Amino acid sequence: MKVLAFGKIAEIVGNQEIEIDNLPNTEVLLGYLRQQYPQLQNMKFTLAVNKKQVSGNTEIPRGAEVALLPPFSGG
Amino acid sequence: MKVLAFGKIAEIVGNQEIEIDNLPNTEVLLGYLRQQYPQLQNMKFTLAVNKKQVSGNTEIPRGAEVALLPPFSGG
Amino acid sequence: MIIISQKLKNMENQEKKRTPKNIFVNGPIAPEKISKSIANHATKTDIGGHSIFLGQVRADEKEGGTVKAIEYTAYEDMALQKAFEIREDVFSKYPLTCMHIYHSLGEVKTGEICLFVFTSSKHRKAAIDACEELVERIKKDLPIWGKELVDNDSSVWKENT
Amino acid sequence: MIIISQKLKNMENQEKKRTPKNIFVNGPIAPEKISKSIANHATKTDIGGHSIFLGQVRADEKEGGTVKAIEYTAYEDMALQKAFEIREDVFSKYPLTCMHIYHSLGEVKTGEICLFVFTSSKHRKAAIDACEELVERIKKDLPIWGKELVDNDSSVWKENT
Numbered sequence: 001m002k003v004l005a006f007g008k009i010a011e012i013v014g015n016q017e018i019e020i021d022n023l024p025n026t027e028v029l030l031g032y033l034r035q036q037y038p039q040l041q042n043m044k045f046t047l048a049v050n051k052k053q054v055s056g057n058t059e060i061p062r063g064a065e066v067a068l069l070p071p072f073s074g075g
Numbered sequence: 076m077k078v079l080a081f082g083k084i085a086e087i088v089g090n091q092e093i094e095i096d097n098l099p100n101t102e103v104l105l106g107y108l109r110q111q112y113p114q115l116q117n118m119k120f121t122l123a124v125n126k127k128q129v130s131g132n133t134e135i136p137r138g139a140e141v142a143l144l145p146p147f148s149g150g
Numbered sequence: 151m152i153i154i155s156q157k158l159k160n161m162e163n164q165e166k167k168r169t170p171k172n173i174f175v176n177g178p179i180a181p182e183k184i185s186k187s188i189a190n191h192a193t194k195t196d197i198g199g200h201s202i203f204l205g206q207v208r209a210d211e212k213e214g215g216t217v218k219a220i221e222y223t224a225y226e227d228m229a230l231q232k233a234f235e236i237r238e239d240v241f242s243k244y245p246l247t248c249m250h251i252y253h254s255l256g257e258v259k260t261g262e263i264c265l266f267v268f269t270s271s272k273h274r275k276a277a278i279d280a281c282e283e284l285v286e287r288i289k290k291d292l293p294i295w296g297k298e299l300v301d302n303d304s305s306v307w308k309e310n311t
Numbered sequence: 312m313i314i315i316s317q318k319l320k321n322m323e324n325q326e327k328k329r330t331p332k333n334i335f336v337n338g339p340i341a342p343e344k345i346s347k348s349i350a351n352h353a354t355k356t357d358i359g360g361h362s363i364f365l366g367q368v369r370a371d372e373k374e375g376g377t378v379k380a381i382e383y384t385a386y387e388d389m390a391l392q393k394a395f396e397i398r399e400d401v402f403s404k405y406p407l408t409c410m411h412i413y414h415s416l417g418e419v420k421t422g423e424i425c426l427f428v429f430t431s432s433k434h435r436k437a438a439i440d441a442c443e444e445l446v447e448r449i450k451k452d453l454p455i456w457g458k459e460l461v462d463n464d465s466s467v468w469k470e471n472t
Contacts, residue, residue: 004386006384006385006386006454006456007384007456007458007468008456008468010384048386048389048454051386051388051389051392067386067389067454069386069454070456070468071470071471072450072451072452072453072454072455072456072471073455073456073457073468073469073470073471074383074385074390074414074426074449074450074453074454074455074456074457074471075366075414075425075426075446075449075450075455075471079225081223081224081225081293081295082223082295082297082307083295083307085223123225123228123293126225126227126228126231142225142228142293144225144293145295145307146309146310147289147290147291147292147293147294147295147310148294148295148296148307148308148309148310149222149224149229149253149265149288149289149292149293149294149295149296149310150205150253150264150265150285150288150289150294150310181346181347181349181350182346184345184346184349185342185343185345185346186342188342188345188365188424189342191367191422192367192422192423193422194422195368195369195370195421195422196369196370197367197369197422198366198367198369199364199365199366199367200363200364200365200367201362201363201364201365202361202362202363202364202365203360203361203362203363203435203438203439204349204360204361204362204363205359205360205435206352206353206358206359206360206361206431207356207359208356208357208358208359208433209356209357260356261352261353261354261355261356261358262353263349270367272369274364274366274446277364278364278442278443278446281439282439285435285439
């Protein structure tokens with residue numbers, strides 16, 4: 001699966017895009033990310049799975065594109 | 076006093092501006108105008124005395140400028 | 151100290167002392183006038199949002215034909231005085247940086263712009279609300295008349311509702 | 312008769328079949344782009360009112376300096392998909408003739424335009440209300456991020472409220 005990071009989170013992760021082994025759902029993914037990038041623990045962000053924003057624990061299809069979205073600030 | 080006509084009323088009166096002898100108030104003026112220009116009897120319009128819109132019978136100062144204002148349609 | 155604050159006070163008063171501005175443009179309002187007006191605000195770096203309303207002449211169907219133009223006339227002196235009052239009122243109601251009003255006189259063809267209202271503010275809400283209020287009051291309170299010229303050479307006096 | 316009405320129906324459906332459009336512009340939005348866009352509507356003579364919102368980059372004071380620019384990035388694919396949904400939704404809600412949305416990517420300096428929203432309708436109310444709703448939803452729902460670049464070389468990530 002592919003994880004995309006944006007805005008402030010891309011700065012923390014140090015990358016716009018990372019490849020990781022498939023994880024079953026967003027809860028597992030968040031656990032993994034917070035361990036890898038402790039700074040994420042204090043950050044507000046939402047997730048999109050295959051370009052759709054999700055809330056609550058959500059299944060991640062194999063090979064999905066998951067994005068980490070800090071609060072929007074367009075306009 | 077000076078009477079200014081605008082829009083459709085200018086077409087009826089046939090003039091943008093007419094000079095008439097001073098009349099004491101707007102009621103007398105309206106009576107005079109409706110007699111002179113019978114078509115005004117079926118028309119909706121308001122009056123401005125010295126560039127201020129008035130309602131009800133209003134005194135007309137000597138030498139005032141009175142305007143006949145059909146419904147506005149700017150914009 | 152007292153002198154400085156007095157000076158500041160005078161400056162403030164001066165800034166508040168606005169006089170009637172001409173709002174009338176002969177014929178249609180060119181799109182380039184609008185872009186120029188926008189570009190003029192690039193130096194005002196406290197502005198965060200602009201709201202613009204444009205009135206455009208419609209080719210409405212009338213008995214016997216289609217509107218090809220509107221011919222605008224106004225009681226100019228009164229309109230400028232009234233526009234000034236509206237302007238002051240809207241400035242006092244919303245925290246605006248800038249406000250511009252332009253209205254056509256004479257003939258404006260279908261598809262051309264006859265009204266240009268432009269407000270700017272630090273935050274979007276004030277600019278948007280002020281612009282909308284200005285448009286409503288311009289239509290309702292300014293002594294301006296539009297005569298729709300129909301392509302069979304007849305004409306119809308418009309009436310704002 | 313049946314054939315004609317079927318054809319009309321197909322045309323209607325075709326017209327309704329809209330696809331995602333690019334909304335992104337590299338760098339600031341030039342005032343000339345706005346006037347050109349306005350001029351393009353002169354042929355649409357059923358339009359009576361245009362409403363335009365422009366976002367402009369403010370020179371806000373930050374700890375240690377003044378904002379000199381905002382650098383915009385976006386999750387482009389998702390933003391375009393979401394903008395399309397918003398567009399369809401607003402089209403179904405208001406009787407609009409046209410709708411245009413442009414947002415900057417990359418660096419936009421203070422005083423420059425970063426957002427251009429443009430709605431047109433037969434009557435003013437629909438254009439004004441739709442424009443306001445679009446601006447709110449663009450700010451709230453599009454995955455776009457602005458990083459304020461401060462003149463002491465630090466930076467602050469913006470956050471829409």
